[in-house]
Amino acid sequence: MTYTEIIQRLYDLEDKQKVKFKEKKFGIISNNALGIYHKDLKVIAKEIGSNNKLALQLFDSGIYEARLLCSKLFKPKDVSEEQMEKWVITFENWEICDSFCMGLFSKSEFAIPKIHEWSKRSSEFEKRAAFATLASYCMADKTSDNEVFQQFFTIIKQAAIDDRLYVKKAVNWALRNIGKRNKDLNRKAIEVANEILEFESKSAKWIAKNALTELQKEGIRMSDYPRSIYRVTDLNSSLKA
Template structure:
């Protein structure tokens, strides 16, 4: 599909009622939106395949759904710091933030550097981008040892008092995902959650309680990354 054909396709799918629904029910408020569900964009992206030049054209169109398509068409290994900075500054809701973070940023060569940098940003969705990228990176990186992830606990603790909904949800998401990486990080994440529980802010209290509930529940789905080290059956983990 050419650029013009894709744009025509997006306008054919336009539904202003969905714009209203997404804003009211899902908190997805966006400029220049046509009202197309994410699942429908995935179908279009699968048909197109990866295409960096087309992805850049779609982003620069300014159409919200075209920008979402960009995150699905661009090759993660071709992402540059300049593009990451260009894109992150435009994020206006959790949907587009998470689409870029999960699909591109967490798989890029600059993931760790940007996680650290963005976690100190003031903008709600730039800060969320740090934690959404890390939450996805935890599951995408199957080979790094615990030493790579343990320093992020201090970042999580530092930002756990941010009461903005899309920041605190991402901080919680990250804590839970690190804790699901393997049995040792699970135990450490629970310890960190109890440390956060000592903070007085409502956001910290929510982050900690939710993480503890999730990380201690029976039958929790846990990975064993890096696999060369963690080969303990999940059943035995719960017996420990």
């Protein structure tokens, strides 16, 4: 499928009522949007397959949905720091922020340094990008030891007092996902959530209470990463029993 054919495909799916619906229902305010749902973009992305050249062309088109499509076509291993910076400063809502963070940034070799760097940004969606990338990185990195994830508790506590909706939701998301990697990080995340609960901040208290509700839930599902340690440990415990 050529660039021209993709753009035509997007215009064929144009529905301005969906633009209004997404704004009203999900708070997705976007410029130059056609009104195409994410599920429909996934279908197109699957048909095209990975293609860096097309992805860049689509992003530069300025069409909102074409930019979303870019996040699904570009190969994570090929993304550069320069390219990540070019994209992150354009994010205008949580949808496009999360699409790039989940599909690209969390799988990039630059994920960890960018999480730290962006957590200090003032722009709402650049700062959200730090924690959306972190939340996704918890699932993307299946092999790292717990120390890699414990380092992020500091920036989570620092950002917990940010009362902007899309920042605090991402901070909460990141804390919960760290706590669902394995039983040891679960205990650590609960400790951190209880520390945050003591902050004199409505945002911090919401983040902490919401995280504690999930992390202390009976039967919470753990990823058991890294499985070379946690799956073996659980298996050995079962055999001894």
